[in-house]
Amino acid sequence: MKETTVKGRLWILTNPAGKLYDDIDTDMIFHNRYLHITDVAEMGQYALDNLVGWKNFARKAQAGDVIMAGPNFGSGSSRQQAVDCFRALGINAVIAESFGAIYKRNAINSGLPIVTMPGLSKIAGEFATGDELAVDFATGEVVLNGEKRFQAEPFSGVQMDIYQAGDLFAYGESLGA
Amino acid sequence: MGETFAEKLLARKAGLAGVVPGQIVVVQPDKLLTHDNTAAISKKFYQIGVERVANPRINVIVLDHVTPAADEKYATNHQVIRQFAAEQGIEAFYDVGEGICHQVLPEKGHAWPGALIVGSDSHTPTHGAFGAFAAGIGRTEAAAVMATGNIWLRVPHSFRIVIRGAMPPRVTPKDLALHIIGDLRADGADYRSVEFAGETVRDMSVAGRMVLTNMVAEMGGKNGVIEPDDKTRAWLQGRVTHEYEEIHADPDASYERVIEYNVSGLAPQVAKPHTVDNVVPVTETAGIPIDQALIGTCTNGRVEDLAAAAEILRGRHIAPGVRLLVLPASREVLLQAVEQGLVSDLVAAGATLLNPGCGPCLGAHQGCMAPGETTISTANRNFKGRMGAKEAFIYLASPATVAASALTGAITDPREV
Numbered sequence: 001m002k003e004t005t006v007k008g009r010l011w012i013l014t015n016p017a018g019k020l021y022d023d024i025d026t027d028m029i030f031h032n033r034y035l036h037i038t039d040v041a042e043m044g045q046y047a048l049d050n051l052v053g054w055k056n057f058a059r060k061a062q063a064g065d066v067i068m069a070g071p072n073f074g075s076g077s078s079r080q081q082a083v084d085c086f087r088a089l090g091i092n093a094v095i096a097e098s099f100g101a102i103y104k105r106n107a108i109n110s111g112l113p114i115v116t117m118p119g120l121s122k123i124a125g126e127f128a129t130g131d132e133l134a135v136d137f138a139t140g141e142v143v144l145n146g147e148k149r150f151q152a153e154p155f156s157g158v159q160m161d162i163y164q165a166g167d168l169f170a171y172g173e174s175l176g177a
Numbered sequence: 178m179g180e181t182f183a184e185k186l187l188a189r190k191a192g193l194a195g196v197v198p199g200q201i202v203v204v205q206p207d208k209l210l211t212h213d214n215t216a217a218i219s220k221k222f223y224q225i226g227v228e229r230v231a232n233p234r235i236n237v238i239v240l241d242h243v244t245p246a247a248d249e250k251y252a253t254n255h256q257v258i259r260q261f262a263a264e265q266g267i268e269a270f271y272d273v274g275e276g277i278c279h280q281v282l283p284e285k286g287h288a289w290p291g292a293l294i295v296g297s298d299s300h301t302p303t304h305g306a307f308g309a310f311a312a313g314i315g316r317t318e319a320a321a322v323m324a325t326g327n328i329w330l331r332v333p334h335s336f337r338i339v340i341r342g343a344m345p346p347r348v349t350p351k352d353l354a355l356h357i358i359g360d361l362r363a364d365g366a367d368y369r370s371v372e373f374a375g376e377t378v379r380d381m382s383v384a385g386r387m388v389l390t391n392m393v394a395e396m397g398g399k400n401g402v403i404e405p406d407d408k409t410r411a412w413l414q415g416r417v418t419h420e421y422e423e424i425h426a427d428p429d430a431s432y433e434r435v436i437e438y439n440v441s442g443l444a445p446q447v448a449k450p451h452t453v454d455n456v457v458p459v460t461e462t463a464g465i466p467i468d469q470a471l472i473g474t475c476t477n478g479r480v481e482d483l484a485a486a487a488e489i490l491r492g493r494h495i496a497p498g499v500r501l502l503v504l505p506a507s508r509e510v511l512l513q514a515v516e517q518g519l520v521s522d523l524v525a526a527g528a529t530l531l532n533p534g535c536g537p538c539l540g541a542h543q544g545c546m547a548p549g550e551t552t553i554s555t556a557n558r559n560f561k562g563r564m565g566a567k568e569a570f571i572y573l574a575s576p577a578t579v580a581a582s583a584l585t586g587a588i589t590d591p592r593e594v
Contacts, residue, residue, distance in 0.1 A: 023363050027560040032539045036250040038217040050562050072364035078299040080315040101368040106315035158201055168321050169225050
């Protein structure tokens, strides 16, 4: 069994106005100029480089970090590179108020932990980049700097099963498919 | 209690008596659509450790995103895909020049009422215009569908959007789609199945219906669907040669939301940079100078779209300093446009004709923008940097509005030219 609680340094994705970024689409996460790349390991260096104010994110991010964003994260294109670039960087979890429908499936199927946190925009001021965030995927509990507790949605059943297996392929093998 | 379209179709496909929204079902898609990303998907497929696709008859592969290849990297990806299709015995492989996957797939008979279609492209919901359940998926899933023939789906909640009234002159399904997205916002239909109904939809051509279902992706929808009728059946005749069973929502189905629109007073609409839900009537953007105009894409590259543009541009010429790019959605569309004289009309008016495909819509080639430039486009996305420079501006509109704007050199109300 994999650990269902992860801990990491927080990146809170804010827009130029300093507010939690809404509607971050897949072109901002992984721009179309890199679409010819098919090797996941090469994708990390371009993560978020088209998001205003976040051009150098990939150089600053470290394995184990946690990302936080506003509603409709990953809207737009179905490109899975927008998920894989975070896997390549070793991002521990992405927490958002909501996710684009295809992005959500892509993340679940490739084993990138994503956590939906309804109402996040209203309490975003509680969090700051550099904070330490612990996320319990099984209960949805989010703990800030070892003290303050918040509630997000726990993983769904299928999400936890795929996460535990590693990804959709490993999950399929575990079923004997 | 009756069933919505999505509930009824997914229950049948899963072999269950009934399903409820939120339920996870495992189903076998009738078709799996992939495009230039088949190169990456085939790589993932071989990682699984299986050698043969589960059922080559469900695979439909269309090269459209960067065609013909813009450089060696794209060319190599295309080469990998050709080899993959040949090795796997995939007959429904459409190479460079056939057109955009969302036009080619139905033209070649791979969409029908009651079909379950998944595709590794976010505009896969387009095929709901034929009464299919069609949804976009990612690469890992596409590889898994190739390997197993199965996919898990969460049964979506359903919206029913009822549209009434007659479209005013030079107001089109694109204007309606933009108006709805502006109203519901980019995540307004997140993971919802969106059913379009009402007299206006019944009166719409199949091409117009495809605009509505195509744009469902921009309101966050899982799929969009339009009930099949005689127009659908006539369009599919000769393309789909097997029997199919239509699936219609029950009249007493339960919807999360029922939303009504009346189009009789609708003005042409424009989505301003940099989001598709930033929608205003064209009158509010009139006079903004443009550098480039684009007519085409999976949203508006069909014969009636080219005809709407030709009707405005015939015998006239676009403004000096404006580049008008025209991309028919498919070879079939291009041929019809040639036969009807539309290509001559547009090229004589100053248009640059590009080959059927996605062209500059996703910013990889054939019309990328320089910093500070503005394009008005019939496409479905205007995200920052989508068509080249980040410091460039994309306005989305109907073919009539784009043609009128190319004519004057600034965003123009098509009712005034």
